[in-house]
């Protein structure tokens with residue numbers, strides 16, 4: 732059995748969505764984390780080395796980091812078709828978008844929250860939110876999904892950040908329609924219903 736350590740309305744919510752897309756058998760273990768309002772706190776039962784979420788345990792193997800989990804699960808359940816396989820021309824772009832999320836989209840977003848987006852080191856390393864938005868807009872101009880015609884785990888990861896904070900993604904109708912399209916997926920709806928455990 733696969734266990735997801737999850738805290739409602741957090742980065743583990745998107746892993747529920749992913750598991751639902753994959754049709755994977757799993758259980759949710761609700762976990763407390765420190766919240767910005769001062770509530771919550773670390774859960775000693777959470778196996779994540781930093782007591783964060785998401786964390787999954789699959790047959791005794793712990794995997795943390797949303798992107799590692801997305802790649803791991805997408806490959807573990809290939810029949811769902813949401814993770815281009817090795818040899819598929821979309822495999823490279825798929826990994827690129829997942830890595831771009833963790834390596835650029837999130838850091839730029841956090842620099843924005845923190846009010847240091849114009850720090851020269853941030854600009855030299857990750858560029859600006861406008862640059863990130865330009866890449867995402869260019870991708871979505873070509874197709875209904877980040878990789879074109881095919882819905883993948885990259886849409887779960889990148890789409891979920893826009894569902895959580897709309898301004899993380901480019902403004903405008905194209906992205907509004909994208910968020911609606913992916914949010915209406917039955918797996919996304921089931922995941923919402925399970926978010927509280």
Ligand SMILES: N[C@@H](CCC(=O)N[C@@H](CS)C(=O)NCC(=O)O)C(=O)O
Pocket residue numbers: 741742743764765781782783784785795796797798
């Ligand atoms: N890069 C990590 C970030 C995980 C993360 O920061 N999770 C937050 C919840 S959204 C958390 O668990 N925070 C609790 C804490 O910082 O102690 C990932 O994507 O998995």
